[in-house]
Amino acid sequence: MSEEMRKKRVAVIGGGLVGALNACYFSRRKYKVDVYEMRSDIRKVEVVRGRSINLALSVRGREALKMVEMEEEVINKGIRMYSRMIHDRDGTLRIIPYGRKDQYIMSVDRRHLNEVLLTAAEKNPDITVHFEHKLVNCDFNTGEIVLKRSDGTIVKDVVDAIIGCDGAFSAVRNQIMKNTLFNYQQEYIPHGYMELNMPPTASDEFAMAINHLHIWARNEYMMIALPNQDKSFTLTLFMPFNIFDSIKTEDDLMNFFHKNFQDSIPLIGEKELKQMFFKSKAFPLISIKCSPYHIGNKALIMGDAAHASVPFYGQGMNCGFEDCLVLNDLLDKHRDDIGAAFEEYTKVRTIDAQAICDLSMYNYIEMRQSVNSCLFLLRKKVDNFLSWLFPRNWIPLYAMVAFTRTRYHECILKRQWQDKVR
Numbered sequence: 357m358s359e360e361m362r363k364k365r366v367a368v369i370g371g372g373l374v375g376a377l378n379a380c381y382f383s384r385r386k387y388k389v390d391v392y393e394m395r396s397d398i399r400k401v402e403v404v405r406g407r408s409i410n411l412a413l414s415v416r417g418r419e420a421l422k423m424v425e426m427e428e429e430v431i432n433k434g435i436r437m438y439s440r441m442i443h444d445r446d447g448t449l450r451i452i453p454y455g456r457k458d459q460y461i462m463s464v465d466r467r468h469l470n471e472v473l474l475t476a477a478e479k480n481p482d483i484t485v486h487f488e489h490k491l492v493n494c495d496f497n498t499g500e501i502v503l504k505r506s507d508g509t510i511v512k513d514v515v516d517a518i519i520g521c522d523g524a525f526s527a528v529r530n531q532i533m534k535n536t537l538f539n540y541q542q543e544y545i546p547h548g549y550m551e552l553n554m555p556p557t558a559s560d561e562f563a564m565a566i567n568h569l570h571i572w573a574r575n576e577y578m579m580i581a582l583p584n585q586d587k588s589f590t591l592t593l594f595m596p597f598n599i600f601d602s603i604k605t606e607d608d609l610m611n612f613f614h615k616n617f618q619d620s621i622p623l624i625g626e627k628e629l630k631q632m633f634f635k636s637k638a639f640p641l642i643s644i645k646c647s648p649y650h651i652g653n654k655a656l657i658m659g660d661a662a663h664a665s666v667p668f669y670g671q672g673m674n675c676g677f678e679d680c681l682v683l684n685d686l687l688d689k690h691r692d693d694i695g696a697a698f699e700e701y702t703k704v705r706t707i708d709a710q711a712i713c714d715l716s717m718y719n720y721i722e723m724r725q726s727v728n729s730c731l732f733l734l735r736k737k738v739d740n741f742l743s744w745l746f747p748r749n750w751i752p753l754y755a756m757v758a759f760t761r762t763r764y765h766e767c768i769l770k771r772q773w774q775d776k777v778r
């Protein structure tokens with residue numbers, strides 16, 4: 357068989373959300389794909405009730421899922437969030453719609469999402485997912501990859517292209533960094549995050565109103581809650597690490613929650629809150645920007661490997677999923693000339709990926725410095741009023757990001773125009 361006729365072979369490093377979706381995309385392009393994932397098969401790990409992690413899926417991510425016919429299967433198990441539910445210190449609740457009835461974000465279960473994408477990819481006999489295979493080296497001249505299995509043995513493979521979807525601490529990116537003029541910056545923020553669970557009520561109902569993104573904005577401290585299919589909520593508490601560290605006793609914890617998140621205590625359960633808080637740990641949050649994303653026609657990084665953002669816009673996964681859509685369009689445009697597609701990918705995607713990193717960091721600073729619930733409320737009401745008054749010219753920034761595919765960097769430009777005329 358001639359070289360041209362042979363199926364192109366790619367190795368997708370990382371079987372997380374973006375790697376699994378990318379495998380579905382390459383599968384549709386008739387590539388032979390080997391996905392190498394260092395963890396074990398999540399589909400074989402027992403589901404622990406009360407440990408679900410969820411994510412906000414918005415239009416960019418949905419469009420990417422739709423392209424590989426996965427949108428329906430994902431949103432069928434999602435829960436719509438039509439508005440923010442703002443929790444004041446005194447327990448007052450306020451609802452601020454995201455916009456029209458068709459403008460909602462979806463709460464989806466991270467594990468379910470990863471599982472359905474892996475299963476969909478594996479349906480194609482040309483796609484093989486190798487679990488417990490960690491990439492330890494790669495050669496961008498020969499396309500050789502070196503992987504270490506969980507039993508310590510080494511396997512090697514040679515492919516046409518290496519797609520690094522191996523997350524914020526990417527091994528592929530580390531190799532690219534050594535082989536080209538690479539610009540890189542990272543920033544850990546002082547805040548960490550901890551996930552808590554709010555169980556269903558004794559009568560097996562949701563403890564709070566379902567179709568909302570619940571937000572407790574307390575300047576320095578923020579907490580959000582997204583609903584789960586099992587009628588629980590997953591809460592994410594964002595606080596500076598020094599505050600996490602200052603909460604040493606159950607009394608410290610209860611005093612803190614009584615002062616800042618009073619209404620959540622009976623819904624979580626005092627005993628359960630104490631148990632979860634002191635059994636959990638706070639995790640760090642990092643923002644990573646880099647460029648270029650490719651090396652010739654041999655390697656490309658996508659998702660958090662290329663652009664990890666702090667989660668204050670709920671766009672990291674949505675951006676990574678949109679990466680797959682952007683690359684697919686470029687492979688169409690360049691008729692699978694991988695080198696041409698990779699080069700243009702870096703050219704067009706860098707400005708947008710770095711824009712959402714900046715927007716997310718900006719939101720973090722804004723929310724930490726000046727947003728308590730009242731101000732959050734006011735800003736959103738002003739935005740909604742102006743968009744009602746000037747529907748064609750005033751699209752709130754959040755709506756542009758979450759409900760359109762306006763390029764991320766253009767969202768910033770349009771917002772700067774709005775700020776001038778406001």
Ligand SMILES: Cc1cc2nc3c(=O)[nH]c(=O)nc-3n(C[C@H](O)[C@H](O)[C@H](O)COP(=O)(O)OP(=O)(O)OC[C@H]3O[C@@H](n4cnc5c(N)ncnc54)[C@H](O)[C@@H]3O)c2cc1C
Nearest residue numbers: 370372373374394412491522523659660670671672673674
């Ligand atoms: C607290 C928090 C809340 C968030 N909320 C949202 C949200 O609401 N909406 C949203 O869109 N995004 C959200 N995000 C961001 C989202 O989680 C990430 O953007 C997304 O998971 C990135 O997917 P990825 O596949 O690029 O990387 P990852 O999900 O990190 O997957 C990388 C995979 O690569 C594997 N891997 C790593 N190194 C190697 C190696 N050397 N060899 C083989 N495999 C390897 C890992 O095991 C992992 O499976 C949130 C993030 C955080 C931290």
Ligand SMILES: Cc1cnn(-c2ccc(OCc3ccccc3)c(C(=O)O)c2)c1-c1ccc(Cl)c(F)c1
Nearest residue numbers: 412440571578580667668669670719722727732754
């Ligand atoms: C998981 C997820 C999905 N979307 N969002 C999100 C993010 C920002 C938002 O507003 C920006 C803003 C509001 C007020 C002032 C400045 C900026 C809005 C909104 O408008 O509802 C929604 C989040 C999220 C993630 C973390 C925290 Cl801490 C949080 F509160 C929400």
